[in-house]
Amino acid sequence: MSGLVAEQAAFLIDVSRLIQFATAEGWVITGGELWRSPEQQEIYYKSGRSKTMNSNHLRRCAIDLNFFWNGKLVWDKELIRTVGEYWESLGPKNRWGGNFKDFVDVPHFERRSSF
Template identity: 40%
Template sequence: MTSLLQIQVEFTRLVPRLVDKAFALGFDATLGDAYRDPRVHGALGVKMGYGHPKSAHKQRLAIDINLFRDGKFMEGTEAHRELGEWWEQQHPLARWGGRFNDGNHYSFEYQGVK
């Protein structure tokens, strides 16, 4: 059985490839949320602050990537489609938030949490 730590390490290993791919596609990119501390956002399953109560960010298995082109923030899920679909092919656990209207969300699924 694969531990949460092993999955977190694999996710972290792939995040630089995700960022590199964003640049290769012609975007500029900045980092958004990664870990969401339970002291601020509540434990897994608890809703505090913003975000979903069962967020992969709370498990250190998600990152939000903000995309820009010519200095303009690329709003909406559709701008992330090519990067998101590429991400989904990188690992069996890779999930793209565009499948649930959160286009800049890139994660690994663990115990049903994406």
């Protein structure tokens, strides 16, 4: 198994743990974007929706999730903070977009990868 495949597999195991945790906390979670083509990344970069052309979505090591509370879509950083902190507690490679310094991306969860 290649290093990238191992990273992707570990990432998805943590994503499953995250979804179970968030669901137990009362959230309803739906899937957003996991994989992103280089062409789509370029569109997001040029429009300002992304700050990099080196997104972990390109390697399938990032996911955007939709969080619903009482039937309403929520992207409020403080309301989702507990879930983001849980994500980061699962391992040192995990980063939550709500804690990004220069571009806050609350629904974004990623695993840092050197591939």
